[in-house]
Amino acid sequence: xxxxxxxxxxxxxxxxxxxxxxxxxxxxxxxxxxxxxxxxxxxxxxxxxxxxxxxxxxxxxxxxxxxxxxxxxxxxxxxxxxxxxxxxxxxxxxxxxxxxxxxxxxxxxxxxxxxxxxxxxxxxxxxxxxxxxxxxxxxxxxxxxxxxxxxxxxxxxxxxxxxxxxxxxxxxxxxxxxxxxxxxxxxxxxxxxxxxxxxxxxxxxxxxxxxxxxxxxxxxxxxxxxxxxxxxxxxxxxxxxxxxxxxxxxxxxxxxxxxxxxxxxxxxxxxxxxxxxxxxxxxxxxxxxxxxxxxxxxxxxxxxxxxxxxxxxxxxxxxxxxxxxxxxxxxxxxxxxxxxxx
Numbered sequence: 001x002x003x004x005x006x007x008x009x010x011x012x013x014x015x016x017x018x019x020x021x022x023x024x025x026x027x028x029x030x031x032x033x034x035x036x037x038x039x040x041x042x043x044x045x046x047x048x049x050x051x052x053x054x055x056x057x058x059x060x061x062x063x064x065x066x067x068x069x070x071x072x073x074x075x076x077x078x079x080x081x082x083x084x085x086x087x088x089x090x091x092x093x094x095x096x097x098x099x100x101x102x103x104x105x106x107x108x109x110x111x112x113x114x115x116x117x118x119x120x121x122x123x124x125x126x127x128x129x130x131x132x133x134x135x136x137x138x139x140x141x142x143x144x145x146x147x148x149x150x151x152x153x154x155x156x157x158x159x160x161x162x163x164x165x166x167x168x169x170x171x172x173x174x175x176x177x178x179x180x181x182x183x184x185x186x187x188x189x190x191x192x193x194x195x196x197x198x199x200x201x202x203x204x205x206x207x208x209x210x211x212x213x214x215x216x217x218x219x220x221x222x223x224x225x226x227x228x229x230x231x232x233x234x235x236x237x238x239x240x241x242x243x244x245x246x247x248x249x250x251x252x253x254x255x256x257x258x259x260x261x262x263x264x265x266x267x268x269x270x271x272x273x274x275x276x277x278x279x280x281x282x283x284x285x286x287x288x289x290x291x292x293x294x295x296x297x298x299x300x301x302x303x304x305x306x307x308x309x310x311x312x313x314x315x316x317x318x319x320x321x322x323x324x325x326x327x328x329x330x331x332x333x334x335x336x337x338x339x340x341x342x
Contacts, residue, residue, distance in 0.1 A: 003029075004029060004030060004031040005029055005030055005031065005073055005074055005334060006031050006033045006071070006072040006073045006074070007024060007030045007031065007032055007033065007072055007073070007074045007075075007076065008032075008033055008034035008035065008036070008068055008071055008072035008074070008075050008076070009021060009024065009032070009034075009035050009036070009075075009076045009078060010036045010063075010068065010075055010076065010077050010078065010079060010087055011036065011037065011077060011078040011079035011080075011083075011084075012035040012036060012037050012040075012060065012078060013037035013039055013040045013048070013060065013189070014078055014188055014189045015185045015188060015189050015318055016078045016101055016188075016318060016322045016323050017037075017078035017323075018048070018049065019318045019319070019322065019323035019324070020076055020078060020101075020323040020326065020327070021035065021045070021049060021053070022049065022052060023323060023324055023327050023341055023342065024076075024327065024341070025049075025052055025053060025056055026052075026341060027327065027340065027341035028340065028341065029334070029336060029340065029341075030341070032056060032058060033071050033072050034058075034061065034063065034068055034071040034072055035058055035059075035060055035061070036060065036061055036062060036063050036068060037060040037061075037062070038062050040060040041060050041061055041062040042059060042060065042061075043059060043060050044058070044059050044060075045058040045059060045060065048060075065086060065087045065089075065090045065091065066090065068087075069090060069091060069094050069096070072096070073096060073097065074096065074097045074098075074099070074330065074334075075087070075091050075096055075097070075098050075099070076099045076101065076326060076330075077098060077099070077100045077101060077102060078101050078102075078323075079101075079102055080102060081102045081103040081104050081117055082102075082104065082117075082119060082122055083102070084100050084101075084102035084104045084105075085102075085104045085105075085121075085122035085123040085126075086122070088100055088104065088105070088123065088126065088147065089122075089123050089126065092126060092146060092147055095146075096146075097145075097146055097147075097148075097333065098146065098147050098148065099133065099148045099150055099326050099329060099330060099333075100130075100147065100148065100149055100150060101150045101322060101323070101326055103117065103152065103213065103217070104121075104122065104123070104149075105123075105126060105127060105130035105147060105149035106130075106132065106149045106151065106152065106155075106217050106220075107127070107216055107217060107220060108127055108128075108220060109216075109220075110124045110127065112216040112220075115216070116211070116213045116215070116216055117213065126147060129146065129147055130145075130147045130148070130149045131145035131147070131148055131149065132149050132151060132221065133148040133149055133150040133151055133325065133326065133329040134151050134156065134159065134160075134221075134325075134329075135325075135328050135329055135332050135338060136160060136163070136270070136273050136275075136276060137159070137163065137221070137225075139332055142329055142332045142333050143332060143333065143335070145333055148326075148329050148330075148333065150322070150325060150326040150329060151217070151321075151325065152214045152217055152321070152322075153182065153186055153245055153315070153317040153318075153321025153322055154180050154182070154212070154214040154218065154234075154236060154245070154247070154321075155214050155217045155218045155221065156296070156315065156320060156321050156325060157180060157245050157246075157247040157296065157313045157314075157315050157321065158178050158180065158218050158222075158232075158234075158247055158249060158313075159218060159221045159222060159225075160276060160296055160298065160313060161247060161249055161298055161311040161312065161313040162176070162222060162225070162249060162251075162311055163225055163269070164265055164266050164269035164270070165251070165262075165265075165300075165309065165311065166222055166225040166226040166230070167225055167226075167269070168265055169226075169254055170253060170254060170257065170262065170265075170309065171251035171252060171253060171254060171309060172251060172252040172253075172254055173226055173228065173229075173230045173231075174231060175251045175252040175308075176222075176230065176231075176232045176233070176249060176250075176251045177232070177233045177249065177250050177251070178218070178232055178233065178234045178235070178247060178248075178249045179235050179237070179247070179248050179249075180234070180235070180236050180237065180245065180246070180247040180248075181204075181236075181237045181238075181239045181245065181246045181247070182236060182237065182238060182239065182241075182244075182245045182317055183239065183241035183242050183243040183244045183245065183287075183317055184200050184238060184239075184240075184241065184242060185242050185243045185317065185318055186238075186243075186245070186317045186318075186321070187238070200238065200240050201240050202240060203238075203240060204237055204238065204239050204240070205237060205238050206235050206236065206237050207236060207237070207238060208236060209235055209236075210233070210234075210235075212234055212236050214234070214236075215232065215234050218232060218234065219231060219232060241287065243291060243292075243316055243317055243318050243319075244287030244288075244290075244291060244314070244315075244316060244317065245287065245313075245314065245315050245316070245317040245321055246285060246286075246287055246312070246313070246314050247311075247312070247313045247314075248310065248311070248312055249310070249311040249312075250308050250309070250310055250311075251308060251309055251311075252307055252308050252309075253302070253307050253308065253309055256304065256307075257302050257309070258302060258304075259281055259300070259301060259302050261302075262300045262302055262309065263278075263280075263281060263300060266278045266298065266300055270298070274338060274339055275294050275295050275296060275320065275328065275338070275339075275342075276295075276296055276298060277295055277296070277297045277298065278298050278299070279297055279298065279299040281301075283299065284299050284312055285297035285298065285299050285312045285313055285314030286314055287314050287315075287316075289314070290314050290315050290316055290319070290320070291316050291319075292316060292319060293316060293319055293320070293324070293342075294316075294319050294320050294324035294325060294327075294328055294339075294342045295315070295319075295320065296313055296314070296315040296320045297312075297313060297314045297315070298311070298312070298313050299311075299312040299313075300312070324342055327341060327342060328342060
């Protein structure tokens with residue numbers, strides 16, 4: 001592919017939006033033609049991102065869907081849920097390709113959206129055509145997708161950690177317990193004392209228990225993998241990191257298994273996946289190794305004493321958990337090498 005694709009980032013001033021810009025500015029097949037932000041409208045991109053953006057000669061604009069629609073062929077929506085659909089609907093009608101990083105199109109059931117996001121779904125007519133943007137699981141569908149629902153950070157870390165086990169029926173589906181630790185950037189860029197340095201430094205806390213918004217997304221995808229309904233217990237935690245996510249999942253085995261058996265199964269399942277690194281039995285995942293990358297580290301351990309399996313994953317919550325995974329899906333969609341720009 002030699003032609004540049006005209007790309008716009010809508011809602012580019014948040015942490016995920018900024019990460020998208022850093023990656024897209026260096027992507028060899030992208031021409032960044034519009035970036036929007038209400039708060040930063042009028043400011044140059046180089047003022048916000050520094051020298052990396054000097055050659056882009058772009059400024060943030062506050063553009064409505066109607067105003068931005070002619071500026072690009074591909075649109076990344078780094079907007080809050082609800083707001084994203086306001087842009088997605090007219091863009092889809094205009095024949096544009098949309099990669100939505102909000103939660104608006106991840107859930108297939110609008111009733112679940114109402115239950116967890118406390119609002120009627122803003123565009124239920126688009127849910128059936130949205131493709132979940134996990135390349136490792138939906139690569140074939142992404143090739144023809146017009147609307148890509150990019151996964152959340154907690155779901156990515158949980159789902160990719162469990163996918164081989166559920167595909168092969170290794171665990172009892174009613175015993176899955178997920179504990180996940182996230183850097184504070186996962187909460188977004190907001191003026192809230194809870195996320196201030198003095199509150200988060202040297203401090204760890206659980207939150208949104210027992211109804212975190214990512215639960216229905218995780219259960220939806222795990223159920224599809226297992227071929228039957230999956231219900232999980234999920235506890236997220238904030239840890240004193242800017243970026244990074246470590247997830248530990250425990251579940252009961254359906255039959256006695258050894259480390260070697262499960263290790264081989266995982267290595268075989270992910271053998272052709274560039275960005276999934278299945279660690280050997282001498283290593284466990286660490287956030288520092290995947291920081292500012294699109295890689296996710298995966299590790300498994302069997303505990304014969306309790307009859308349980310431990311699943312561990314580490315990723316960058318702004319990378320594989322958000323922006324870089326969206327670019328990976330973009331690469332798949334447009335027939336590029338998946339690692340392009342990453």
